[in-house]
Amino acid sequence: MKKIPVNRNLDSLKPSGIRKFFDIANEMKDVISLSIGEPDFQTPWHIRQAGIQAAEEGKTWYSPSMGFLALREEISSYLQRRFDLHYSPKSEVLVTVGASEAIDTIFRALINEGDEVLVIQPSFVCYDPLIRMSGGIPVILETKAENKFKLTANELKNKITPKTRMLVISFPTNPTGAIMEKEELEALAEVLRDTEILVLSDEIYCELNYTEKSHVSIASLPEMRERTILVNGFSKSYAMTGWRIGYTCAPVEIIEQLTKIHQYMVMCAPTISQYAAIEAMKHGDEDVKRMRNEYNMRRRYLVDRLNAMGLNCFEPEGAFYAFPCIRSTGLTSEEFCEKLIYSKQVAVVPGTAFGDCGEGFIRISYSYSLKHITEAMNRMESFLNELKHE
Amino acid sequence: MDNLLGLLKQNARLSIKELAVLLNQSEEVVAKALEAYEKQGIIKGYQAVLNYEKLDNAPVFALIELKVQPKKELGFQEIADRVMALEEVEDVYLMAGNYDLAVFVKGKTMQEVAMFVAKRLSTLDSVLSTATHFVLTKYKQDGVILKDEEKKELRGQMVV
Numbered sequence: 001m002k003k004i005p006v007n008r009n010l011d012s013l014k015p016s017g018i019r020k021f022f023d024i025a026n027e028m029k030d031v032i033s034l035s036i037g038e039p040d041f042q043t044p045w046h047i048r049q050a051g052i053q054a055a056e057e058g059k060t061w062y063s064p065s066m067g068f069l070a071l072r073e074e075i076s077s078y079l080q081r082r083f084d085l086h087y088s089p090k091s092e093v094l095v096t097v098g099a100s101e102a103i104d105t106i107f108r109a110l111i112n113e114g115d116e117v118l119v120i121q122p123s124f125v126c127y128d129p130l131i132r133m134s135g136g137i138p139v140i141l142e143t144k145a146e147n148k149f150k151l152t153a154n155e156l157k158n159k160i161t162p163k164t165r166m167l168v169i170s171f172p173t174n175p176t177g178a179i180m181e182k183e184e185l186e187a188l189a190e191v192l193r194d195t196e197i198l199v200l201s202d203e204i205y206c207e208l209n210y211t212e213k214s215h216v217s218i219a220s221l222p223e224m225r226e227r228t229i230l231v232n233g234f235s236k237s238y239a240m241t242g243w244r245i246g247y248t249c250a251p252v253e254i255i256e257q258l259t260k261i262h263q264y265m266v267m268c269a270p271t272i273s274q275y276a277a278i279e280a281m282k283h284g285d286e287d288v289k290r291m292r293n294e295y296n297m298r299r300r301y302l303v304d305r306l307n308a309m310g311l312n313c314f315e316p317e318g319a320f321y322a323f324p325c326i327r328s329t330g331l332t333s334e335e336f337c338e339k340l341i342y343s344k345q346v347a348v349v350p351g352t353a354f355g356d357c358g359e360g361f362i363r364i365s366y367s368y369s370l371k372h373i374t375e376a377m378n379r380m381e382s383f384l385n386e387l388k389h390e
Numbered sequence: 391m392d393n394l395l396g397l398l399k400q401n402a403r404l405s406i407k408e409l410a411v412l413l414n415q416s417e418e419v420v421a422k423a424l425e426a427y428e429k430q431g432i433i434k435g436y437q438a439v440l441n442y443e444k445l446d447n448a449p450v451f452a453l454i455e456l457k458v459q460p461k462k463e464l465g466f467q468e469i470a471d472r473v474m475a476l477e478e479v480e481d482v483y484l485m486a487g488n489y490d491l492a493v494f495v496k497g498k499t500m501q502e503v504a505m506f507v508a509k510r511l512s513t514l515d516s517v518l519s520t521a522t523h524f525v526l527t528k529y530k531q532d533g534v535i536l537k538d539e540e541k542k543e544l545r546g547q548m549v550v
Contacts, residue, residue, distance in 0.1 A: 036545050297393065297412045304411040370400065370412075 033347040039239035050279035067095025074281035099233035099246035107134040115165035121355030142357040149178035153187040170202035175363035177316020207237035243273035344379040451525040456491035
């Protein structure tokens with residue numbers, strides 16, 4: 001056999017472009033990394049304990065396919081008290097294996113071969129390939145630094161065609177730290193109301209919003225609930241990445257379809273993790289606040305250092321990333337990152353990992369201790385000084 | 391504990407300028423808050439956290455359990471005052487439980503500490519008994535892990 005015949009959608013996917021870069025980083029000694037995209041906090045102890053207790057009590061079987069009703073009820077009441085969203089726990093909440101499973105399931109359930117899917121970039125690395133795997137055609141909506149990486153109504157309108165099936169947004173955004181406020185979302189909603197376009201709103205970073213106002217979900221705007229599929233999870237808010245628990249909420253007709261795929265694919269989300277997630281929703285508010293407060297201090301420190309060393313950084317208002325512009329160095333994103341790691345052993349992620357329009361930027365995670373961030377910034381500052389004198 | 395105290399507890403060498411950035415306050419406001427904490431005695435000082443074991447001639451530490459007879463009217467204050475005044479004594483805590491005062495003592499040698507307990511502590515009137523426990527090694531002190539290895543990064547390298 002000359003070539004193993006793989007699925008043609010898969011065949012067209014490129015392997016992750018940053019693999020090479022991280023192979024370098026992994027082989028070097030004393031690398032100080034600001035590249036990881038998950039909380040540095042451990043899962044709060046009382047949440048871990050709930051998981052331990054479930055295991056101890058032998059609660060180790062499959063759960064109901066949609067997730068335990070107790071958890072779906074907690075999710076429903078959380079969304080109501082935090083974001084004024086109303087989903088029936090019985091029929092409109094599906095517990096998934098991380099938010100990632102939800103995203104894949106939504107694409108597979110709702111996209112047909114040749115459908116166009118609008119997706120903001122720079123953004124989370126998984127949207128584009130998963131859209132392609134489902135036969136859809138990703139159509140990129142470039143968000144721009146001068147708009148604080150928000151999506152504007154005009155940009156949206158210009159890319160809509162009769163083939164447009166879905167819009168994927170994710171605010172607060174990985175990697176830019178952008179958020180969208182109510183009026184800004186309302187402008188998008190106004191464009192969408194006349195159309196049949198569905199919205200996948202990935203709100204995994206919803207608790208990491210550093211403005212005075214709290215996060216607003218596009219699903220809470222008039223006439224938007226019916227066309228929005230909300231994706232969220234426990235990974236970022238409660239520092240529970242390894243537990244693999246996410247959820248998706250949508251009108252019952254959509255959830256029914258998603259549940260079919262979910263059943264055939266994974267049966268149910270991990271049972272023990274679901275018990276931990278119930279505890280997180282019941283008693284985790286203080287933990288969320290504490291972590292947000294810590295991130296917020298680091299965020300201000302990091303942005304201040306970046307600007308002081310001449311890397312223009314728009315103020316990220318959400319998530320735990322800064323996305324400074326490195327064009328002033330004359331280097332491409334990849335060159336910058338490669339030089340930085342070779343000369344100072346500091347690892348950051350080239351903006352291009354999150355879409356071609358991330359060229360000219362780097363992503364810096366502040367999901368690290370202040371001490372760690374300080375050391376990395378000192379090294380980066382000396383790197384930039386040396387660059388100037390080259 | 392507010393953010394200012396939390397930050398200083400982690401690193402007392404943060405400058406006023408850095409604290410101002412971290413707290414989203416002006417330098418003036420931060421300086422005033424610090425002054426107020428010092429005046430109120432909430433901040434009692436700024437010290438380096440030393441890993442004595444790395445020093446040549448590392449000192450010896452011991453925990454002395456002191457049972458005492460509290461005085462009428464004065465309670466434990468009088469004896470605590472006298473114990474605190476001794477310069478070998480690093481920490482003094484009033485305890486609930488089987489003994490009354492926990493006294494941490496620093497000395498050059500075990501012999502020196504033993505003599506200090508025998509001659510200076512146990513002879514104080516109102517001290518009923520002492521029990522001396524020598525510290526073998528300190529793993530963590532004042533919230534700081536004293537081992538050299540950096541806290542291991544338990545996370546993978548997931549760049550999502």
